[in-house]
Amino acid sequence: MSLAAATSAAVTRLKVRVVTLALLVILSAAAAVSVPVAGRQFQDLPVELAAKHVTLVSQLGRDISRAVEFGIPLADMRGLDVLLADARAAHPEVGYLTFVDTQGRTRAGQDGAPAPTDLSGVPRTMPGSAPRLVELDAFHALRLPVIGPDGAVLGDIHLGIDRSHVVRLIQDRVFDIITVMVVTAIIATELLLLLLDSMVTAPLLGLQRWAEDTRAGRGAALAGAPGRGELAAFVRQLAGLSGVVHGTPTSPTAGVPWLIMLRHVRVALFVYVVADTLSLSFLPLFSRELMSPLWSLSEDVLVGLPIVVYWLMSAVVQLPGARLLEHMTHRRAFVVGALLSAVGAVGSAMAQDMASLLVARAVSGIGLGLVFMVCQAAILTHVPTERRTYGVATFTGVFFLATFSGTALGGIAAEHLGFRATFVLSGGIALLACAFAVLTFGTSREPHRPAVQAAEGWAAYGKLAVNPRYAGLLLLAALPNRMFNVALVFFLAPLYLDMLGASKAEIGRIVGVYGLTMAFAAPLIAAWVDRRGWQVRSVVIGSLLCGVGGFAVVPFDNQWGILIAVALMGLGQSMSIPSQMTLIPTVAASNARVLGLPRLYAVFRAGERVPAFLGPILAGVLVGLLGYGAAIATYGAWLAVSAILLAFVFSASRSKCA
Amino acid sequence: MGSGVRGIRGAIIFTVVAVLLASLTILGAFNSLYFHKFLTTTQDTRLLAVALDARDMLGRAVALGLPLAQFEGRRQVIAEARANDGAIVAITLYEARGTEYAAIDGGTPLPDAWATAMRRSPQAEWWPVRDARGFGVLVPVTNSFDTRVGLLALLQSPAVLEAPRARFDGYLAGMTVLVAGPAALLLALLAFVLVRPTVARLPVWSAHAAALRAAAEAGAPLPDPPAPATTPGGRLIDALVAEPLALLRVEITAKPVRSGETGS
Numbered sequence: 001m002s003l004a005a006a007t008s009a010a011v012t013r014l015k016v017r018v019v020t021l022a023l024l025v026i027l028s029a030a031a032a033v034s035v036p037v038a039g040r041q042f043q044d045l046p047v048e049l050a051a052k053h054v055t056l057v058s059q060l061g062r063d064i065s066r067a068v069e070f071g072i073p074l075a076d077m078r079g080l081d082v083l084l085a086d087a088r089a090a091h092p093e094v095g096y097l098t099f100v101d102t103q104g105r106t107r108a109g110q111d112g113a114p115a116p117t118d119l120s121g122v123p124r125t126m127p128g129s130a131p132r133l134v135e136l137d138a139f140h141a142l143r144l145p146v147i148g149p150d151g152a153v154l155g156d157i158h159l160g161i162d163r164s165h166v167v168r169l170i171q172d173r174v175f176d177i178i179t180v181m182v183v184t185a186i187i188a189t190e191l192l193l194l195l196l197d198s199m200v201t202a203p204l205l206g207l208q209r210w211a212e213d214t215r216a217g218r219g220a221a222l223a224g225a226p227g228r229g230e231l232a233a234f235v236r237q238l239a240g241l242s243g244v245v246h247g248t249p250t251s252p253t254a255g256v257p258w259l260i261m262l263r264h265v266r267v268a269l270f271v272y273v274v275a276d277t278l279s280l281s282f283l284p285l286f287s288r289e290l291m292s293p294l295w296s297l298s299e300d301v302l303v304g305l306p307i308v309v310y311w312l313m314s315a316v317v318q319l320p321g322a323r324l325l326e327h328m329t330h331r332r333a334f335v336v337g338a339l340l341s342a343v344g345a346v347g348s349a350m351a352q353d354m355a356s357l358l359v360a361r362a363v364s365g366i367g368l369g370l371v372f373m374v375c376q377a378a379i380l381t382h383v384p385t386e387r388r389t390y391g392v393a394t395f396t397g398v399f400f401l402a403t404f405s406g407t408a409l410g411g412i413a414a415e416h417l418g419f420r421a422t423f424v425l426s427g428g429i430a431l432l433a434c435a436f437a438v439l440t441f442g443t444s445r446e447p448h449r450p451a452v453q454a455a456e457g458w459a460a461y462g463k464l465a466v467n468p469r470y471a472g473l474l475l476l477a478a479l480p481n482r483m484f485n486v487a488l489v490f491f492l493a494p495l496y497l498d499m500l501g502a503s504k505a506e507i508g509r510i511v512g513v514y515g516l517t518m519a520f521a522a523p524l525i526a527a528w529v530d531r532r533g534w535q536v537r538s539v540v541i542g543s544l545l546c547g548v549g550g551f552a553v554v555p556f557d558n559q560w561g562i563l564i565a566v567a568l569m570g571l572g573q574s575m576s577i578p579s580q581m582t583l584i585p586t587v588a589a590s591n592a593r594v595l596g597l598p599r600l601y602a603v604f605r606a607g608e609r610v611p612a613f614l615g616p617i618l619a620g621v622l623v624g625l626l627g628y629g630a631a632i633a634t635y636g637a638w639l640a641v642s643a644i645l646l647a648f649v650f651s652a653s654r655s656k657c658a
Numbered sequence: 659m660g661s662g663v664r665g666i667r668g669a670i671i672f673t674v675v676a677v678l679l680a681s682l683t684i685l686g687a688f689n690s691l692y693f694h695k696f697l698t699t700t701q702d703t704r705l706l707a708v709a710l711d712a713r714d715m716l717g718r719a720v721a722l723g724l725p726l727a728q729f730e731g732r733r734q735v736i737a738e739a740r741a742n743d744g745a746i747v748a749i750t751l752y753e754a755r756g757t758e759y760a761a762i763d764g765g766t767p768l769p770d771a772w773a774t775a776m777r778r779s780p781q782a783e784w785w786p787v788r789d790a791r792g793f794g795v796l797v798p799v800t801n802s803f804d805t806r807v808g809l810l811a812l813l814q815s816p817a818v819l820e821a822p823r824a825r826f827d828g829y830l831a832g833m834t835v836l837v838a839g840p841a842a843l844l845l846a847l848l849a850f851v852l853v854r855p856t857v858a859r860l861p862v863w864s865a866h867a868a869a870l871r872a873a874a875e876a877g878a879p880l881p882d883p884p885a886p887a888t889t890p891g892g893r894l895i896d897a898l899v900a901e902p903l904a905l906l907r908v909e910i911t912a913k914p915v916r917s918g919e920t921g922s
Contacts, residue, residue: 010856010894017852022674022845026681029841033682033833037689040829048697048822052704058742059711128744173692180688184681195673199666200856207898214902230860231666237867238899244871245909289778416691 007208011201019192023185030181038170038177045166046140049093050131053142057157058127060087061146064099069149074101084157095139095162099146101155119143119158138163175509180412183405190270197263203231205257210238261382264440266394268433269375270402272338275429276368277406278413278422279348283307283361286419290354305354306361313365314372315609321373322602330378331441335434337370342430349423367430373605376581377598381444388585389535393526393578400519404512460594464603469587472649476642477539478580478608481573484546484635486615488569489514493562496628502559510563517570526578535579535586536650542576543643545569550636553629565632580604667853671846678845679838686834693826697819702786702795705743709784709797709812712739716751716810721802726753727762745814747792751799752809759809768809772796792816855891862887863899870903874910883907 060083067077080099088097096115099107104120116136122143123132133140139160148154279286287306325333344364351357375395383391413422464470489511497507529538549568553561581601585592588600622631712735719729726732736749752759752768759768775785776796785796794813798806862884869881883900887893 006894006897010891014853014856014891018670018674018849021848021852022677025674025841025845025848026678029678029837030681030685032837032841033685033830034689036833037830040826041693044693044822044826045696048700051818052700052707055704055707055743059707062742169696176692177685177688180685181681184684188677188681191677192670192673195669199669204898211898211902214905230857230864234860234864234867237864237871238903241867241871241874241903241906244874245906412688416695 007204011204014200015193015196018196019189022188022192026188027181027185030177030184034177034181038173041173042166042170045169046133046161046163047131049161049166050133050140050142053091053094053159053161054125054131054144056087056091057142057144057159060084060157061144064146064154065148068154074107074154077107080107093161093165095160095165096158097160098158099155100158102153107155115139115158115160116141119156122158124156133161135163136160140166176412179408183408186401186405190267194263194267197260199231202257202260203235205259207235207238209257210242214242258382258384258387261442261444262379262391262394264436265375265378265382266398268334268437268440269371269395270398271436272341272371272430272433273399273402274406274409275345275426275433276341276364277403278410278426278429279345279419280403280407280410282410282414282419282422286348287354287357289419290351290357306357309358310361310365310368311609311612313362314369315606315612317366317369318373318602318606318609319599321370322596322598324370325373325377325445325598326596329441329443329445330374330381331437331443333374334371334378334437334441337367337374338430338434338437339367340364340370341367342427342434343367345423345427345430349420349427373598373602376601378441378444380585380597387530389526389530389538389578389582390523392581393522393574396574396578397519397522400515400522404515404519460591461603464588464591464595464600467588467591468649469653470584470591470600470604472646473539473580473583473587474604474607476646476649477543477576478604479611480639480642481543481546481576482608482612483615483618484550484639485514485569485573486612487619487635488550488565488632491616492619492623492628492632493566495623496632497559497562499628500559500562510559510566513563514566514570517567518574521571521574522578525574529575529579535583536647538575538579539583540643540647540650542572542574542579543639543646545572545575547572547636547638547640547643550632550634550639553632557629561629562632565636666857667850670853671849674845674849675842678842682834682838682841686830689830690823690827694819694823697822698786698793701745701814701818702793705746705812705814706784706795706797708739708743708746709795709810712736712749712812713797713799713810716799716808717801720799720807723801723803726751726799726808732762739812743814745818746794746812747815748794748811748813750811752811754807754809762808772811787811787813789813855889856894857891859887859889859892859895863895863903867903870907870910880907880910 063083064074064077064080067079068074084097084099088094098115098119100119101107106115116139119136119141122134122136122141125132125142125144127144127147131142133142135141139162142159142161143156144159145156146154283306321333324336328336341364344360344362344367347360347363348357351360376392379391379395380388410422410426413425417425493511494507497510502510525538529535546569549565549572552564552568555561556564584600584604585597592600619631619635622634626634715735716726716729716732719731719735720726732751736751739749740746751762753762759773760766769787769789771789772785772787775787776782779785783797787794787796792813792815794811796809796811799808799810800806866881866884872878873880883903887896
C-alpha cells in the first residue's frame with residue numbers, strides 16, 4: 001500500500017471509529033432518557049386529561065339535575081342518551097360515557113365501546129377534588145356523582161378514557177423523538193468530522209506531502225497544524241529541523257488540502273441549508289395567516305405564491321450571479337448570498353401582509369441561488385477533476401441531509417416558538433453560516449474573463465444551445481428529472497397518499513425517503529462512478545431507474561407503489577444528478593473557454609429549474625385526465641424515453657468524434 | 659491522563675462530550691416543551707367546555723336581538739361558570755361596538771393581541787389568549803341572526819400548569835443528569851483510548867526532531883532514531899516520518915550546519 005493510501009485509510013479508520021463510538025453513546029444515552037420519560041408520560045397524560053373530563057361530566061350532571069328540577073323523572077329522561085352520545089362524540093378519547101342510577105342500573109349511554117361490566121369498584125371523584133382514576137380493562141376509569149336539586153345523589157356518570165388514545169399520543173411522540181435523535185446524530189456527525197478533519201486529517205495530509213517531497217528531494221514545506229497539540233508541536237519541530245538542514249528558515253505554511261476545503265464548503269452549506277429550510281414545513285400556513293386580496297388572485301394561488309417566488313428567484317439569479325462570481329472570491333459571494341437569506345428571513349418574520357412576505361421570500365430566493373452557485377463553483381475549483389463526481393455528490397448529499405434536518409427542526413421550532421420566531425432563528429443560523437465561510441473559505445475565486453461583447457455573447461450562447469451533448473444533458477436528463485421530481489415529491493405523492501388514507505406523519509415519512517436516499521446513496525454511488533469514469537452511464541441508468549419507479553404504481557396501486565416510486569427516484573437521481581454536473585465541463589469544453597464554467601452551470605441550472613414549475617401543473621392536468629397512478633406512470637414513461645434518447649445522443653456524438 | 663489529554667485528544671474529548679450534553683439538553687427541552695404544550699392544550703379544552711356552556715346560555719338570552727348589556731342574567735351566568743371551575747381567574751364579556759369590542763362592565767377595549775389573533779384566523783370557533791393574569795380562551799357570542807354580538811373571555815391561573823409541569827420537569831432533569839454523567843465519562847474514556855495510539859507516537863518523534871536539530875546546531879553526534887512503534891497508529895506515524903527524517907539526517911551528516919545558518 002502506498003504512503004498516501006495508508007494515510008488515507010488510517011485517517012478514515014480513525015474518523016469512522018470516533019464518529020461511530022460517539023453516535024453509539026449519544027443515541028444510547030438519548031434512548032436511556034427517552035424510554036423512562038415516555039413511561040412517565042404514559043402515567044401523567046391520563047391524569048391531566050381527566051381534569052378536562054371532570055369539567056365535562058360536571059356539566060352533564062348539572063344538566064341532568066336541572067331536568068329533574070323541572071320535574072322530569074329520571075326514568076322518563078329520554079334525551080339522556082342523546083346528551084351522552086353527543087358529549088362522547090365531541091371527545092373521541094372517551095371510550096364509554098354512561099349514567100348509572102343509585103340502584104346500579106345503567107340508564108343511558110350504551111353506544112360507543114362497551115363499558116366494563118362491573119363499575120362499582122371505581123372510586124368517586126367528588127366535585128372540586130382531584131380526579132381519582134383507576135385502570136379498568138382497556139380504560140382509565142373516572143366516576144362522578146350527579147347531585148339532585150335536593151342535594152341527594154341521583155346516580156353516577158362513568159367515563160372511560162380509551163388507553164389506546166394515550167398510547168397513540170405517546171406513539172406520535174416516539175416518531176418526533178426519533179426525528180430529533182436522527183437530526184442530532186446528523187449534526188453531531190458533521191461537527192465531529194469537521195473537528196477530526198481540521199485537527200487530524202489536514203496535518204496528516206500535510207505531513208504525507210512533506211514526506212513525499214523530502215523523499216523526492218524537492219523543497220519541502222509543511223502544512224501547519226492548528227493549536228498547541230501534539231501534532232502542532234511535531235510539525236513545528238519538523239519545520240525547524242528542515243530549516244536548519246536547508247539553511248533557510250522554514251515556517252509551517254497554511255496550505256489546505258482539497259479534502260479539507262470540501263469539508264469546509266460542506267459544513268457551510270449544511271448550516272446554510274438548515275437555516276433556509278427551517279420554514280419549509282410551515283410557509284403555506286404562514287402565507288394563509290397573512291392572506292389578503294392581491295392582484296385579484298385566488299386564495300389557492302396566493303398561498304403557493306411565496307414558494308413560487310422563492311424558487312423562481314433562486315433560478316433567475318443564476319445568470320447574473322455567474323457574472324458576479326467572476327468579480328469576487330467564493331467567500332465574499334457566499335457571504336453576500338447568506339446575508340441576503342438572513343435579511344429575507346428576518347423580513348419574513350416582520351411581514352404584515354402578503355406583498356411584504358413576497359418581497360422577503362424573493363430576497364431569500366436570490367440568496368439561495370447565490371449560495372448554491374458559489375458552493376458548486378468552490379467544489380469544482382478545489383476538487384481534482386478525477387474526483388468531481390464525488391465532490392458534486394457531497395454537495396447533493398449534504399443538501400438533502402440538511403433539508404431533512406432543517407425541515408424537522410423547523411416544524412418543532414414553529415410549534416413551540418411560533419412562525420415569526422422561527423424565521424428569526426433561521427436568519428441567525430444563516431449568519432452562523434456566513435461566519436463559518438469567512439473563517440474557512442480562504443481566497444479562492446473563479447478565473448476572471450474579459451467582458452464578452454453582447455453580439456459575441458449571444459453567438460456563444462447560440463453555440464452552446466446547439467451543442468448536442470450539452471443540450472441533450474439539459475433537455476433529456478436534467479429537465480425531465482427535475483420536473484418529475486417536483487411533480488412527484490411535492491405534489492402527486494402527498495395528494496395521492498392523502499387520497500389513499502395515509503396520515504400526515506405517514507405521508508411525511510414516505511416522501512422523506514427521497515431525501516434520505518439521496519443523502520446516503522449519492523456520495524457512495526459517486527465514489528464508485530468516479531473510479532470507473534461511468535458518468536454518462538450513470539446519468540442514463542439513473543434516469544431509467546426514475547422512469548421504472550414511475551411504473552411501480554401500476555402493479556402496486558397503494559402506499560407501497562408510491563414508496564417504491566419515491567425510493568427509486570432517490571436512488572436514480574443519486575446516480576444521475578452528480579454525474580450531470582460532472583459532465584458539463586467535458587461536454588461543453590469549447591463553450592467553457594469562451595463563456596467560462598460558471599455561466600455554463602448557470603444556464604444549465606436556470607434551464608432545468610425555471611420550467612420545473614410546470615411539473616405540478618402538468619401533473620394536475622394528467623391527474624384530471626388519467627388519474628393519479630397513470631399520471632405518475634406517464635411521467636415515468638417520459639423519463640425512460642428521455643434516457644434512451646440521451647444514450648443515442650452520446651453514442652452518436654462519440655461516433656462522430658471518432 | 660495528565661498533560662496527555664491536551665491537544666488533539668483534549669479537543670476530541672471536549673467536542674464529543676459537548677455534543678452528547680447538547681443532544682441530551684435538546685431532547686430534554688423538546689420533551690418539556692411537548693408536555694407543556696399538551697398541558698396547555700388540555701387545560702384550554704377544559705376551559706373551553708366551561709366557556710361554550712356559558713356562551714350558549716348568553717346566546718340563548720340574546721337570541722332575538724336583545725343587546726348583551728341589557729341582559730341582566732349575565733352576571734349570574736358568569737358567577738356560575740366561576741363557581742364551577744376553581745381555576746378561573748377572570749371572565750370578561752365584551753360587547754360589539756361597530757367593528758370594535760369593549761368590556762360591558764368597565765368599558766375596557768379588547769386587548770390588541772387578542773384582536774390580532776381574531777383577525778389572523780377570522781373563521782376560528784375560538785382563540786387561545788393570554789395576559790398577565792393567566793391564559794385562556796376567547797369565544798364569540800352570536801344571536802339567532804348569526805350576528806356576532808359580543809365575545810366572552812375566560813382566563814385561568816397559570817398555577818394549573820405549574821405543579822404538573824414542575825413534577826414532570828423534575829423527573830426529566832433527574833433522568834437526564836443520571837444518564838448524562840456516566841455517558842459523558844464513558845465517552846471521554848473511549849475517545850481517549852481510540853485516539854491515543856495515533857497521537858501518542860508524535861511526542862517521541864518531536865523529541866527526536868528537536869534532538870537532531872540541537873545536535874546539528876552544536877555539531878554534536880546525532881541521536882539514534884526511536885525504536886519502531888508497536889501500535890498500528892504509531893506505525894503509521896513512523897511510516898510517514900521515519901524515512902524523511904533519515905534523509906535529513908544524511909544531509910546533516912554530509913553538510914554540517916553552523917549555528918549562524920539557523921533561522922527559526
